[in-house]
Amino acid sequence: MSSDAVIAWIDYAEQVLATTTDDPSPDVVDEAFDDHVPAEVYAQFAAYLRDWRPIAESTPEFHWTLDVEPEVAEYLVHAFFKLSWRQARVAAEAPRMSPSAIVFNRHLVKRMLGSLSSEGPAEAEFAEHLRSFWPGLDTQ
Numbered sequence: 001m002s003s004d005a006v007i008a009w010i011d012y013a014e015q016v017l018a019t020t021t022d023d024p025s026p027d028v029v030d031e032a033f034d035d036h037v038p039a040e041v042y043a044q045f046a047a048y049l050r051d052w053r054p055i056a057e058s059t060p061e062f063h064w065t066l067d068v069e070p071e072v073a074e075y076l077v078h079a080f081f082k083l084s085w086r087q088a089r090v091a092a093e094a095p096r097m098s099p100s101a102i103v104f105n106r107h108l109v110k111r112m113l114g115s116l117s118s119e120g121p122a123e124a125e126f127a128e129h130l131r132s133f134w135p136g137l138d139t140q
Helices: 003-019 039-058 070-089 099-117 121-133
Strands: none
Touching: 003 039, 003 099, 039 070, 070 099, 070 121, 099 121
8 A cells, every 4th residue: 555645544534533522421321333433443543643644754665464353453444434434423523534545445444344254254254244334434
């Protein structure tokens, strides 16, 4: 993936993390959907961004991998889905992704869901369920 697209996405994601809390305001709460994301997940996402930026800034093509237990991957992917869903609901007030950031976001989500799918039937079913609702994946 182009490091320029990754940097654009990191810039966007840092804005989102800086303006989003683990408890949404009452006007963005969807009673049919629990989008609570624990504070430690925000910290983990911020740590990934801090790890990714120097890599992306040092090379034209971004490559990064991480081995985690399937349960951890499922937990983090689900939290990322919740954040994406919340951002989609507050789109008018939320930071906007640049076109290159959108390309990386789609790539990232597809890779995460693909990796989760390869862990087993239950994980594959969960990933497929998220894929069908993930904001922005249907606008290719």
